[in-house]
Amino acid sequence: MDPPVGTPADLVAEAAALDAADGLAAKRGEFAVDDGTVYLDGNSLGALPRAVAARLADVVTREWGELRIRSWSESDWWTAPERVGDRIAPLVGAAPGQLVVGDSTSVNVFKAVVAAVRMAREDAPGRHEVLVDEATFPTDGYLAASAARLTGATLRPLPAAELAEAFGPYTAVALVNHVDYRTGQLGDLSGITASAHRAGARVVWDLCHSAGALPVELDAERVDFAVGCTYKYLNGGPGSPAYLHVRRDLQDRFDSPLPGWNSHAEPFAMSPGYVPADGAARGRVGTPEILSLLALEEALTVWDGVDLADVRAKSLALTDFFLRCVGAYVRGGRVHSLTPALRRRRGSQVSLRCADAEGVMAALAERGVVGDFRPPDVLRFGFTPLYTSFADAERAARALGEVVG
Numbered sequence: 001m002d003p004p005v006g007t008p009a010d011l012v013a014e015a016a017a018l019d020a021a022d023g024l025a026a027k028r029g030e031f032a033v034d035d036g037t038v039y040l041d042g043n044s045l046g047a048l049p050r051a052v053a054a055r056l057a058d059v060v061t062r063e064w065g066e067l068r069i070r071s072w073s074e075s076d077w078w079t080a081p082e083r084v085g086d087r088i089a090p091l092v093g094a095a096p097g098q099l100v101v102g103d104s105t106s107v108n109v110f111k112a113v114v115a116a117v118r119m120a121r122e123d124a125p126g127r128h129e130v131l132v133d134e135a136t137f138p139t140d141g142y143l144a145a146s147a148a149r150l151t152g153a154t155l156r157p158l159p160a161a162e163l164a165e166a167f168g169p170y171t172a173v174a175l176v177n178h179v180d181y182r183t184g185q186l187g188d189l190s191g192i193t194a195s196a197h198r199a200g201a202r203v204v205w206d207l208c209h210s211a212g213a214l215p216v217e218l219d220a221e222r223v224d225f226a227v228g229c230t231y232k233y234l235n236g237g238p239g240s241p242a243y244l245h246v247r248r249d250l251q252d253r254f255d256s257p258l259p260g261w262n263s264h265a266e267p268f269a270m271s272p273g274y275v276p277a278d279g280a281a282r283g284r285v286g287t288p289e290i291l292s293l294l295a296l297e298e299a300l301t302v303w304d305g306v307d308l309a310d311v312r313a314k315s316l317a318l319t320d321f322f323l324r325c326v327g328a329y330v331r332g333g334r335v336h337s338l339t340p341a342l343r344r345r346r347g348s349q350v351s352l353r354c355a356d357a358e359g360v361m362a363a364l365a366e367r368g369v370v371g372d373f374r375p376p377d378v379l380r381f382g383f384t385p386l387y388t389s390f391a392d393a394e395r396a397a398r399a400l401g402e403v404v405g
């Protein structure tokens with residue numbers, strides 16, 4: 001009889017060879033990760049980039065502690081939302097001046113969907129429908145429903161696979177997740193955006209699970225609006241502020257439902273009448289979250305010199321390798337992959353359906369393997385190419401085999 005394919009010794013050796021050949025391997029040293037734990041939850045909370053602690057200490061002790069209010073100008077606090085937006089821009093394929101950072105993803109979903117409906121109505125008053133992927137991350141669905149209610153539009157949830165065909169003369173906007181948070185399926189940004197535009201509708205892309213994990217081409221695809229969080233693959237830290245992207249030629253028409261004083265053309269004129277600012281600043285609302293914004297700014301320095309094509313190549317190699325290890329270590333039928341085998345439909349996580357997934361994930365944590373559980377029966381493993389190693393992937397799969405075996 002032939003020896004089983006992928007015996008542990010083979011896979012351990014293969015992981016070591018893949019790590020040795022990995023052009024991004026040195027990036028791991030820029031993060032607070034250690035070899036004692038396999039951290040596969042960076043799609044929920046990215047690991048800490050080591051440079052952040054010193055920068056935050058300086059922001060707190062000197063910029064706040066000593067300069068106090070002078071820091072709004074002398075430490076460039078006031079312009080941080082646009083400046084940090086411009087640092088994220090190349091990671092999502094956007095030219096500068098189109099992203100602003102502030103508030104949560106939830107709040108930015110609301111701004112973008114309401115503004116998109118208003119814009120679509122201006123183009124054609126009969127556009128009354130808001131499309132949303134029915135399996136969307138819950139907050140997106142809740143906020144799309146509220147945005148529809150406020151604008152007198154109708155919410156139409158439908159399967160992601162049907163979105164591209166669903167645009168018509170009544171569609172105002174579609175809110176779509178680029179990568180499905182539960183299954184890790186990568187959506188067709190190019191095809192859905194083109195369909196929306198052919199029908200004269202707008203599209204809002206939620207990039208929470210794609211930015212920082214794979215290349216996104218907002219400018220090349222002429223995406224109208226995009227939002228995303230910064231504490232997952234962008235490693236900004238717990239609760240770090242989200243971004244809002246409004247395509248440059250739409251900025252003058254962006255009618256924010258939350259026109260706070262920070263988005264005023266002359267915020268310090270303190271005038272009773274609202275005049276919107278030009279450019280990305282129109283997406284601002286109130287006083288920026290300076291501490292978390294500047295932590296994020298420092299966290300983004302890990303991307304200096306990184307080619308997103310290399311990130312994507314490593315991400316796919318990691319998920320391919322992990323799936324192969326799972327196949328070798330986990331006895332047939334115990335887990336079932338929800339993540340597309342097709343590379344062009346795969347984000348940067350692997351989701352496995354498994355009986356007693358919650359208990360299995362707890363047992364994995366006891367063995368130093370951190371992923372997460374999503375009800376009812378999904379194990380999620382996030383692969384963050386800047387700091388996940390192939391040895392991590394092998395170790396996680398082996399632990400899973402032991403736990404469910």
Ligand SMILES: *Cc1c(COP(=O)(O)O)cnc(C)c1O
Pocket residue numbers: 104105106107137139140177181206208209229242
């Ligand atoms: C993580 C995530 C969010 C998070 O929204 P918050 O307002 O930051 O809590 C929203 N949408 C999607 C698709 C996500 O994956």
